[in-house]
């Protein structure tokens with residue numbers, strides 16, 4: 001990605017409102033610059049009148065003019081500060097929302113291929129970019145314009161002195177900046193990598209705590225985290241320290257230049273008194289310029305490092321946005337789903353998981369899929385559900401070919417009970433009616449009854465309002481599976497896919513599940529289940545086995 005593209009991508013993501021705020025900031029900056037120029041001119045005219053040929057005389061008019069100019073400049077600075085902060089934080093907010101929209105817009109294949117910690121690390125990345133790049137750059141942008149007006153004012157006051165000072169300071173600044181650029185770029189890359197590694201390590205430590213305890217590996221995990229965080233911390237310190245060099249240099253050299261200037265002006269004919277109006281105006285200009293140079297120095301110090309952060313932030317949003325599509329009506333499924341010579345290969349894998357596979361699932365059938373671990377059962381289920389697109393072959397629903405733009409309509413026919421269900425840290429009712437704004441309590445209870453969960457829920461003090469904990473960890477494995485089943489049954493669909501949904505059930509609960517499946521099948525539901533246990537296979541119309549990427553009768 002070129003240097004200019006990240007910014008263009010980010011500006012696009014902020015939308016028309018962001019661009020309006022940027023325009024307001026630009027207008028305020030110009031107004032601020034004019035006010036700075038006016039206050040310098042007013043001061044010079046005031047002091048020249050005061051220390052003029054007629055002797056010291058304080059004139060009310062120029063004093064009032066100076067007071068108005070300096071107060072206006074102050075008020076505009078305050079407005080600029082507010083506009084800058086608002087624009088920066090609003091942009092950060094828009095980018096985070098944009099990132100979430102893009103995470104949700106990914107299809108299943110991109111999701112399974114992506115790094116799980118990415119979206120979490122994105123939050124830290126956007127924050128680091130906001131405080132390390134956007135805010136300093138906006139401040140520096142306004143500072144450059146304000147400084148240009150002040151420098152123009154100073155050139156008008158004393159062209160020679162202002163030119164020499166500007167050239168010396170500008171040249172020094174450029175030299176230092178070029179010298180530190182490579183180190184800053186390295187620090188920026190290390191910071192961006194560090195954020196991702198840190199989130200991944202935290203997720204690992206939380207997710208695999210049981211394994212870490214049993215393997216007596218908690219010290220090693222803590223040490224791994226320490227190394228990652230130390231590296232990140234060092235890079236951040238490096239960025240601040242090296243990035244501050246231009247600012248500190250310009251500050252000290254600037255002060256030195258001012259003193260030299262005072263000595264030189266005082267040595268000209270007329271001495272210190274004649275030089276006083278010019279000197280005082282130059283001093284006011286320098287006093288105004290110093291914080292502006294600080295802002296420019298800080299931002300330019302960070303620029304090389306933050307370019308890599310900006311590129312990563314832009315990459316986060318440089319993918320298709322979630323599109324608000326009208327909800328498709330379910331594709332009619334009354335006869336059969338046919339897979340014709342279907343093959344599937346995961347990205348970055350050479351060998352296909354499924355190869356020229358033929359399968360007809362008749363409406364109302366109950367089919368079991370078996371096969372060795374890794375033989376491709378879940379992959380086939382994902383293809384059947386329209387989550388993965390076949391890499392070869394075609395699929396037909398009631399004789400109509402399933403094209404990519406019909407996938408949403410086909411998916412509406414499917415309810416799924418995954419191998420490891422995701423449970424949110426919310427009430428049981430909310431987890432059953434997952435992602436539904438207003439759960440229907442009667443249907444929640446009905447689904448829980450069918451899944452054999454109702455009696456267990458009723459003995460809990462808070463019943464359906466009991467929270468299940470993060471990822472459902474306050475429930476047993478079997479209870480989690482039944483809750484996932486209840487979720488699938490809450491919104492009944494013509495095709496129910498169960499991926500080893502009884503692996504954690506005791507024989508009694510398994511019998512309950514089989515009775516529930518009988519009832520569903522009697523009601524016309526087509527059922528595809530991945531299972532190994534004989535009890536689950538017994539009630540099926542057909543049992544198929546995946547072997548070397550193809551289906552054979554079991």
Ligand SMILES: Nc1ncnc2c1ncn2[C@@H]1O[C@H](COP(=O)(O)OP(=O)(O)OP(=O)(O)O)[C@@H](O)[C@H]1O
Pocket residue numbers: 112113346347349353371372373374375376377378379380
């Ligand atoms: N996201 C992925 N990227 C690359 N390869 C994958 C991915 N998911 C699965 N695979 C590979 O595809 C093959 C089939 O996996 P799949 O999960 O479909 O098998 P399965 O029969 O359901 O296994 P199990 O019985 O263990 O659940 C495996 O070899 C697996 O390593």
